[in-house]
């Protein structure tokens with residue numbers, strides 16, 4: 001349950017990371033100290049900064065630099081990787097396209113999700129089927145639209161799945177082929193190092209976030225691998241590459257509809273790691289009495305927060321805290337948020353160890369993670 005916190009704690013997680021592969025990690029004094037801090041932060045704020053995470057500053061900064069370079073491109077160029085239902089909601093969304101509580105958000109972004117192959121999660125995963133293969137947009141979204149088979153009431157599901165399979169096989173083959181050619185034009189082709197950099201970053205953040213979850217498992221008095229297996233052994237992930245225009249940028253001809261970069265929301269999964277711009281304070285976190293506490297940038301750290309699924313798993317012991325973004329600085333702000341989520345088809349319910357800690361009664365209902373995600377994604381965009 002969130003409290004009246006006024007600041008967001010900073011936690012050095014290096015002692016935890018040192019012991020990630022040690023099966024007796026939960027007996028280590030250094031690990032336990034980190035877990036205690038994680039536990040307090042998750043109970044009180046649902047937010048914390050991590051340092052000592054091992055991701056080089058140079059990579060953290062390079063990721064923000066390519067993000068800025070991308071959003072600097074002309075709209076037509078960015079729109080070549082336009083997000084739509086056809087792309088499985090992957091790709092670029094312009095300012096105002098994402099909606100929170102019915103209000104357009106004043107940010108632009110590239111949304112990336114773990115690949116979902118056809119039929120992988122049956123009807124549940126249908127709307128998110130697709131992969132982040134930027135260079136296919138080379139053929140332009142219109143071509144993709146024609147090529148992507150759609151379910152249709154006159155056709156059986158079986159035929160649709162077969163077509164979808166061939167379509168994605170084609171995607172895959174193209175992907176492999178283009179990886180082999182270094183003179184091929186993939187999107188975003190500019191900045192040229194966009195794809196390799198983001199992929200390197202993604203790989204490291206997947207690993208880091210799972211290791212922080214080991215600490216959270218111990219904090220909840222479970223085994224370090226409580227989130228492996230059926231819960232999050234094959235975790236879904238989301239990455240949002242985001243740009244927030246300056247509120248009062250006089251050089252910017254565009255008039256913003258409102259001043260909210262991203263409206264108040266909670267995140268959907270387990271754990272979010274935000275890599276935010278160093279010198280602009282814009283992310284705000286709500287405490288129990290409704291005050292907005294700024295997550296002031298601390299260079300070299302990630303801002304971490306708890307998602308809805310971890311709130312359920314912990315039986316409400318940990319809060320998925322409301323937060324929002326308002327960029328009232330005169331500068332364009334970028335951030336890259338990585339979301340570690342449960343298995344797409346995981347049925348999430350309060351963990352036995354948490355129920356015991358919270359009076360013996362499961363206070364929160366069961367949710368299928370993929371259903372929660374799809375419901376959110378479909379209401380975030382009107383298209």
Ligand SMILES: NC(=[NH2+])NCCC[C@H](N)C(=O)O
Pocket residue numbers: 098099100101262263265266267268376380
């Ligand atoms: N996947 C996200 N965290 N998206 C940003 C949150 C805002 C989103 N429009 C919502 O209503 O939840």
Ligand SMILES: O=C(O)CCC(=O)C(=O)O
Pocket residue numbers: 240242262267274276283323325335337
């Ligand atoms: O840009 C940020 O600092 C946070 C973004 C965020 O909360 C989100 O995308 O869910």
Ligand SMILES: [Fe+2]
Pocket residue numbers: 265266267323
């Ligand atoms: Fe968020």
